Amino acid sequence: MEKKMRILWLSAITCNGNTHSFLNYPHMEQFLDDFEFIYHPVIDSKYSLQEIVSNEIECEVLIIEGAISEEFQRGGVPIFEIIKNYSKRVQKILTVGTCATFGGIFRESDYKDTAGMHFDQDRALHNFSDFLDKTISISGCPIHPEVLVNTLYAIKKSVLLRVDNFLRPKEFYAYTVHNGCTRNEYFEYKVDNHKFGELEGCMFYDHGCQAPFTHGSCNKILWNEVNSKTRAGVPCFGCTEPSFPRDNLFNTKKNMAIPEHLPLGVNKRVYLTLAGITKAFKIDRFQKKILDD
């Protein structure tokens, strides 16, 4: 049997949401045949937290969950120290979740200078720059379990992963969350009649959907294998991005009736032209309920 790859899962300032999202990985049995945790927040492991923080136990991957701050300790040892010790030894480091990657929600906790490992929102940090080459960012609040696990398999199989400016694997983050949403047609034809509690309509115009400028595979891989927030009628809050959480999350910021943030790569002039053309169509189908006669 091939050797199991050893992972240290280290929690910093977190809600444990990534831990529980990971537990939703559908092929857990297979995963546990191929990987083992030298430490994990809920799965039993050979070592105690004390042993982990006071020694340097062999492992190949370091997973960091949660935002980090110089002030924060785990098992009585500063988290910076633990991260440095293990970063030196491992093959790869994964910052798991938006907190560990960019600071996320807990960037605003009371600890001093709370941020991600390499980024404070979109600003690059230098505390750990020696390990930049080894790091892969799996952003998301929480992470998508398949994105995490498949990245781990890519590491195990020495697959070359191309990453973006924030070290996120393009395989998952080169898409926008908008891709694959069941509301796409309402977006395409600029039908701005969305109301909450309906199957119809697109939330880009009024209800703050950030999917057209958010990197991620939520509508490609789907959540829990069955759905996504935007399909269910919940706007995308851009949780994979350095700016998460922006404010006023259920509303679209507009300047003179034009959404302030436009789809990735689309400039205002193009957008206006496009909107002008599509508005000229009168498509009955989009004016009624999708299941009506």
Added chain:
Amino acid sequence: MIKIIEKIEGEAKLNFNFKENKIDFVDVEFMSTRNIENILKGKRAFDALVINPRVCGICGHAHLMATVQALESCYDNLILSDKAKIIRELTLNFELIQNHFKWFYLTLYPLFGKKQQILKATYPSQLMSKAIAVIGGQYPHTSYAIVGGVACEITEIDLIKVQHYIAQTLKFVEQNLLKVESEVFLKTEDANSLYDGDLTEILDEIKNSELLGYGKSYDRFISFGENSFFKKGKSVKTKVTHNISLVDVKESQITSSFAKNVSFKDKYYEVGPLSRAMINKTPLIIDVHKKYGDSIFSRILARIYEISQLLEHSRGLIKKIDLSQPSYIEPSIDISKLSGSGYSAVEAARGTLIHRVELESGIIKNYEIITPTQWNLSGGTRENHGVSQRAMVGLSDVKIAELVFKSFDVCSVCTTH
């Protein structure tokens, strides 16, 4: 003697004081806090619907429900459809159930020297997560419950899917946990007529290692969350009253820990599945309580029994949904124009969760969260122990004390929100 308790969604430090070889006092300390309440100050009301599920990775949905209900209670006459109410209740039930499976197979098993049953924890909890996702888009961390109802619309097909997840989970329960039809289990009124599933294995273990009756505390229970299944009330021993008010709930700072104490009329009460069942007068749980009091045995049985009850109840709830009703009714006043205060109480997996909010023109002036673990783990003094402290006093073995401590299904992240 200091022991670090791990794998409780973080850690807690228990400092045991012994007198004549028996635990005389336990200091419970949590070592960090994230201060979500501060993060919320100055934010727009709706943003709390996105931030608050991030209080906790395992019971974030309860925090979403508590948030939306607290915001709704700031309105004078907000209308919700019955459909929206039922849908919310369903997804919250599913979260409770997934939690109970994880607690049983991941937390409890190793405490009896058994291997963690990771797949038995993840298989049914994934089914429950899927059921939430069909309705709310994803689990964890959806924000589909919004002021005025739910953001989604659902169809007959969605309900069929959800029913399948429930049926499949019931099958798992029958084939693994109980080795008996769930209907039979639900009708059981005798705590000693056990079967031979995983539940019995653990309960037998308690009997055989003579742990029966361990972990008793004040025998005082409380529960504030009300819905079509849970009732508000308190039970002192078996005497139940329903006339209780949140006004009498007090949160107080303690010096030794980041967790704050919670009391009702200055007394500590236990919250969670055992409390809910005592207040609901569930026959099986009344029986186990009569036999073994508020012990670990009763706590474990109550939590597992709740899985079967909630699955059954959810099945019934689905039949009550009238799909022709609206999912969402727009409030008459936009929240950005609203000033006032509100609160909510919701039953989360581990017990009563309370949120209080103050709004000024739609901006959060103040936000307070009281989590279930705070009730159970309040750190009292030698003269006035907290619930879990009292349950550990008198034991001589630190390992058993850890079992007693974890029988409350402790959650460190919630406690130190």
